[in-house]
Amino acid sequence: MGETVRILPYGEWPSPLDAATAAAYDGRPEYVGFVGDEVWWTEPRPAEGGRRTLVRRHSDGTEESVLPAPWNVRSRVHEYGGRPWAGFVRDDDPLVVFVDFADQRLHRYAPGGEPLPLTPVSPVGQGLRWAEPTLLPDRGEVWCVLEESTGDGPDDVRRVLAAVPLDGSAADDRGAVRELTDGRHRFVTGPRLSPDGRRVAWLAWDHPRMPWDGTELRLADVTPDGLLHDVRTVAGGPGEAIAQADWTHDGRLLHTSDRTGWWNLYRDGEPVCPREEEFGGPLWTLGSRWFTPLDSGLIAVLHGRGAATLGILDPERGEVVDAAGPWTDFTPTLAAHGERVVAVGASPRSAPEVVELDTRTGRARVIGAPHTDAVDPAHYPQPRARTFTGPDGREIHARVYPPRNPGCAGPDGELPPYVIRAHGGPTGRAPLVLDLEIAYLTSRGFGVAEVDYGGSTGYGRAYRDRLRGQWGVVDVEDCAAVALALAEEGTAARDRLAVRGGSAGGWTAAVSLTTTDVYACGTILYPVLDLTGWGPGETHDFESRYLESLIGPRAEVPERYAERSPAAHADRLTAPFLLLQGLDDRICPPVQCERFLARLEGRDVPHAYLTFEGEGHGFRRTETMVRALEAELSLYAQVFGLSVPDVPTLELTRPAGSRR
Template sequence: MAYGEWPSPIDAATAAAHDGSPEFVGFVGDEVWWTEPRPAEAGRRGLVRRHADGTEESVLPAPWNVRSRVVEYGGRPWAGTVRGGVPLVVFVDFADQRLHRYEPGGEPRPLTPVSPVGQGLRWAEPVLLPERGEVWCVLEEFTGDGPGDVRRVLAAVPLDGSAAGDRGAVRELSDGRHRFVTGPRLAPDGRRAAWLGWDHPRMPWDGTELLVADVAADGTLRDARTVAGGPEESVAQVDWTPDGRLLYASDRTGWWNLYRDGTPVCPREEEFGGPLWKLGLRWFAPLDGGLIAVLHGRGAPVLGVLDPETCEVVDAAGPWSEFAPTLAAHGERVVAVGAGPRGSHEVVELDTRTGHARVIGARHEDAVDPAYYPEPRARTFTGPDGREIHAQIFPPRNPGCTGPADERPPYVIRAHGGPTGRAPLVLDLEIAYFTSRGIGVAEVDYGGSTGYGREYRNRLRGQWGVVDVEDCAAVALALADEGTADRDRLAVRGGSAGGWTAAASLTTTDVYACGTIGYPVLDLTGWGSGETHDFESQYLESLIGPRAEVPGRYTERSPVTHADRLTVPFLMLQGLDDVICPPAQCERFLARLAGRGVPHAYLAFEGEGHGFRRAETMVRALEAELSLYAQVFGARPPGVPTLELGT
């Protein structure tokens, strides 16, 4: 049967219903809580409680949406403890970004005020301190209407609600010396606090500072000093061991490794940390007995338990080949979120006394026969100048179909976002949506991706739009040359920074027959001068080069500059509420393309921001993408609405 026409039980609605994963796991007393997506409920994130008897409860009904907008990508939005045998939880609601207090049986009550200035007050990484009657957290405060009119400090919010209408009742803990800060981590004796800070133009994976301050009796932070980190050293996470020693992950050797009071714990050429895209990500968690739960590895991070005295790491056994950077520990128990090629992300508990790991939440259930899932494999390709390129290959797979013997399948080359990120080798029904129909997928960890050390990550410095484009093309052409893919039926797609790579690939190479460009960066000159949010507003200083020194490079690299070179069909997807890559970028690109006769479609979605969360949006986008490929590759997939391509 023709590639692209294989009948599949994985429709777009099934893929959309299983999009997203649990996040921000934590303990409330002995119970495990976490957030998880609700695509069918306008894309909100719910807060889930796992009771002692194993039953799960969605704690807050719609429309409560437990999600912070700090640095736009967000951060840990909740914290909990037990008082008098009853859970006490604080959380951020996405709609108003206020911090709320919640106790089961009651209604959430706001703890913070609404600001009339700019985009308001935002909160992340709360730490509950009932003995002080406060919540300590990160405060992001807008001081004007511009995206750069913002300050960030550590702050203490009264638990009694007295700050709900009074900004003056919020007590600031830090002095604002850094543009960005992470939440405070308190030493076990409560006498010291540690956090991370950094400033423009650095991103947190370029360089951060680890600060420690003394906590005075009146709850103020005094004598803040930098104890690690710097402009070329990224400290990704900090915490305290139960005996009060400072534990952190630094890449000072070129790999994120662990340090305890400044001394290396287990030096290895692998990662024990990662890029801090959201505040509150956790790659390690100290245990009461002196061991440390860690995520570690090259490429995919796996869950293990590290003995810091012997450097021995024992990995958790199970079907999970990759874990997300959200760990929590309680006594000798560890909770994480893991997934694998045959299963989606699940909440996993590891008992470090027995070594037994089990699923305790968001359990994967096969939506269809697993025979329709792809069987991916990690591969390493050779790129320009002999450099290694890591990629995940998902060949077509369908138990009832094979392609024509004299043909090779079409392939979609996917560029991940970030660009400082990586593509996980896990079950993704969006990918299976294509592979089960006879279209292969390759996810490329191009130069600049994380998981392979700082040298690999730094390949993209000054080379965004070059190295990423070259690496994706090298993988695509290698698959064609070895007979895995059809050279004439290659597509490229990506979202956010991946949308940039897709657009740059279509305007500067002749490798692809079509492409999908999702919520992209297209015009560096506009994006870097006020069209994006504060967190990434100077990201281009490292990705492209200092604007003051290479201003012409910003124009020359931009896909909008070369829109006239685009000759193949494409689909463009955009959220109209996106403040990271705003619709103006797409509109400017399409205006440059007008009248050139290039078949394309532009789908813009109300109520969607940077990345899609609503089920109906994901269904429309996925079906449109398949229809584009089918039209270009000469296939007629059954049951898929035809995307109308205009010129």
């Protein structure tokens, strides 16, 4: 006989999925690549201080973490980082170069030896940082992006393409680093050399544009002595965003451009497979790869609307054949070797895995970081991709995760509480994959809805541009429209709606709490809260002019920066909230939270402010993630009147004399 289903209030269902289990599965493999015939990638280690290790998959299928703690393979270029490693085979043995997070130096490593530094330490500001290395063993160099501090402020920085000697002669000599470009552009991506080594391509852009606003595709000839000659722009501009460039095996230049309103692929300037789909995305981290050419002339691509599918594009016929398999969403990290393609894919039933596709047979299989079920998958939510109608009849895309637990059901006539999640970016989207932080809630009887509000990627440039000048308006309206629609259709309890977001999503959550009456409470993680301060001098250089497009030119609409900020409307806040902040966050520094809380002083608003030493923008350590998840659940339990005895009670601050 089957197990008896218990009737319990929504939100009080016992779940086998605790916060520690959810935290252990946080993060994903990244930056896959080939070293000879072997596949290597970086992988998170939440239980080891949140470091990222470099994983080697041997030819016999065994995996090895090649760099022990405390080595942390992670770049801090743009603060969000970029591809931190590259490798090749020399004398039948692998040799890799990588960036270590602690000192940001580029190191050389051969298995069996110790990592040796290739670049010096700079005493100025944040020093020297490196990303997107390309190895040129015949030249004895590694070409990459160099981000160099010129002073102590976050804006005191320059970026160039640079060549670093592989012999270590620059380890103590900045002068031995050979600069390849002149620094006239504020931002550059890593160099992509043509197969014959005679040409090199890269992307460049300048303030106040972000890379999804407008970039230039730069091309140069490479002289025999390794200098760049006749540097020119061959595509792109202020209103055209090029996301990636690379070369075919026979030396034809590929790039993705959104000149038609969709990121599509071009070869030597001509469109290949034009569709109203995205074959690219927002360049948040250097080295993101949505396509990779094969020796056969075919091209591995990620494409689609919303979720990204892995496919093989025949550029002569303009046709794409998608890889068969259970994966519903792939991240922009692709690599190819011969006819083999490696990617990172996930699904609503599996966490991100390293997937290999044999293009000759069409067979795809998991070769690394295989998913293992943390609990019975019957406790995983089953997302529903939905489209809602927002103000002015506009479409809003969302993923809805109803409560799901095989042993429990809610009482007749009771509707579940729902948590509306706003993704970060805001130029980003919610992936259609298994997220144990969501399952942590849904298995207890909560519903979750992730909203791809106007401004999200994956739906074309027009959808993305809805947020231009409207941050704090369109995103808030779209999240509220989804929340209210769920309540009106009888899916969610109207009086038990919460809003939750981190980074830019934290902004959306905070604005939602201070300007609407939709939500009973909210969770705000490492947010932007005060636009008047968040910008040049307070945040990092990469996003320091982002508000010029999201809000408007600061010199022209200064009042908008004040009136949109949650910090300016703390007096309107009545809903309880939880604020979570890393103390080492350079993107959304703690001062943002401190200003907000100072303006809330004396108000009778229950809240908690938890800070975490050693955490930056986005939590990486097991103990931090456990504390944050349990605190979030405790907040909802207290506000919604639920009993969750297995979770520590979050102490909410209340002014003296206020009622509990």
